[in-house]
Amino acid sequence: xxxMREWKHVFKLDPAKExxxxxxxxxxxxxxxxxxxxxxxxxxxxxxINLQERLDKVSTVPCILEVSSMEAITPxxxxxxxxxxxxxxxxxxxMDVHHQxxxxxxxxxxxxxxxxxxxxxxxxxxxxxxxxxxxLPDIHDTIAYAYMAEHVFHLPIFYVEYxxxxxxxxxxxxxxxxxxxxxxxxxxxxxxxxxxxxxxxHADVIVVGNSIYTNYEQAIETVRAVKxx
Amino acid sequence: xxxMREWKHVFKLDPAKExxxxxxxxxxxxxxxxxxxxxxxxxxxxxxINLQERLDKVSTVPCILEVSSMEAITPxxxxxxxxxxxxxxxxxxxMDVHHQxxxxxxxxxxxxxxxxxxxxxxxxxxxxxxxxxxxLPDIHDTIAYAYMAEHVFHLPIFYVEYxxxxxxxxxxxxxxxxxxxxxxxxxxxxxxxxxxxxxxxHADVIVVGNSIYTNYEQAIETVRAVKxx
Numbered sequence: 001x002x003x004m005r006e007w008k009h010v011f012k013l014d015p016a017k018e019x020x021x022x023x024x025x026x027x028x029x030x031x032x033x034x035x036x037x038x039x040x041x042x043x044x045x046x047x048x049i050n051l052q053e054r055l056d057k058v059s060t061v062p063c064i065l066e067v068s069s070m071e072a073i074t075p076x077x078x079x080x081x082x083x084x085x086x087x088x089x090x091x092x093x094x095m096d097v098h099h100q101x102x103x104x105x106x107x108x109x110x111x112x113x114x115x116x117x118x119x120x121x122x123x124x125x126x127x128x129x130x131x132x133x134x135x136l137p138d139i140h141d142t143i144a145y146a147y148m149a150e151h152v153f154h155l156p157i158f159y160v161e162y163x164x165x166x167x168x169x170x171x172x173x174x175x176x177x178x179x180x181x182x183x184x185x186x187x188x189x190x191x192x193x194x195x196x197x198x199x200x201x202h203a204d205v206i207v208v209g210n211s212i213y214t215n216y217e218q219a220i221e222t223v224r225a226v227k228x229x
Numbered sequence: 230x231x232x233m234r235e236w237k238h239v240f241k242l243d244p245a246k247e248x249x250x251x252x253x254x255x256x257x258x259x260x261x262x263x264x265x266x267x268x269x270x271x272x273x274x275x276x277x278i279n280l281q282e283r284l285d286k287v288s289t290v291p292c293i294l295e296v297s298s299m300e301a302i303t304p305x306x307x308x309x310x311x312x313x314x315x316x317x318x319x320x321x322x323x324m325d326v327h328h329q330x331x332x333x334x335x336x337x338x339x340x341x342x343x344x345x346x347x348x349x350x351x352x353x354x355x356x357x358x359x360x361x362x363x364x365l366p367d368i369h370d371t372i373a374y375a376y377m378a379e380h381v382f383h384l385p386i387f388y389v390e391y392x393x394x395x396x397x398x399x400x401x402x403x404x405x406x407x408x409x410x411x412x413x414x415x416x417x418x419x420x421x422x423x424x425x426x427x428x429x430x431h432a433d434v435i436v437v438g439n440s441i442y443t444n445y446e447q448a449i450e451t452v453r454a455v456k457x458x
Binding site for chain 1: 313318319335381383384
């Protein structure tokens, strides 16, 4: 997983959304560093397996399942990203669902493949925010979460998630200033090459999701935009 | 802090309890590896400072403040142990009080001195258990917490705390079997050399507290009991 340190760009595919074979092939051959499979709504095991099988045939980059329910871990991915929502009001979404799954499945888990992410969800209107009963942290709260992700929990990833909304580059920059070891992932609302470039100035890795489905050509262009830097 | 890996025995002194100069000197010269200052009830800054000043004069081993309230961090200790209660029902005692303190004080904190402990409190009748609104985990829950302490949070210490009650050596053994990197501290109810020996068979470090105040001679004997192993 040390190669993750070289990543700049990741596409996130939603198993609940339709994508044509051409577009799927285009995503895989775009030059992106990895593909995350993940979403919040209507995620089914069938949907995941179906997308996984299609990716298997065309993808040459690492494929990652971002686990929204620990019970629905589908084998065969290169890595599993497991969000721990630091700004949830409930311990449940920070560590308890993970704890119960580990209690049940730990003998089947392979740790080098399991990557726990410190998540901070910053879009109040998003499903992920509401589902995990999160609160909106201010900039100082967010920076302190980043600090904890690195210094207290030693997590490999701190993930600033604006989920569908383009976020505040200044905040992303300030968060990045707190991190040395933990990688900063940014996701949310990146639709254009210039947005991709702007967020990549601060984040280690940018995640492009929705725009694959809404403006495919622009989404593909975000790869070149950040690789040129 | 790598020396902590060589520790076997630690005394825990309660700043709210009285100890004579002779006994304090005896504790310091007992051969123990470190002295933790910590407690739950009636902890005041004055009480901590007073004990710290007395320790300064006689102790040659590392002195550690176990922080029960992040607001009451007293400078001048060699290390600060900061409990995160994994089996609390509330995120507050797992990470939120820590988060708020980090938000406020992070520019004053020196990380190599701050040691975050994954705490698991197993005595329902103890003040610490009730204060942190904890639940009583079964053995599988406890093992899964140990697993998370090491594999998810990468904490330096997993602390099995029976707080005043002598615990279950079988449980401590099973927990130890889960840990490779994270050190296992055991605390609770150790009053005799044979109890010390029994728990030290499994735990990396045993913590002897109350019995300093109730049976001083026996407490001092626990050091030799575990060092002989």
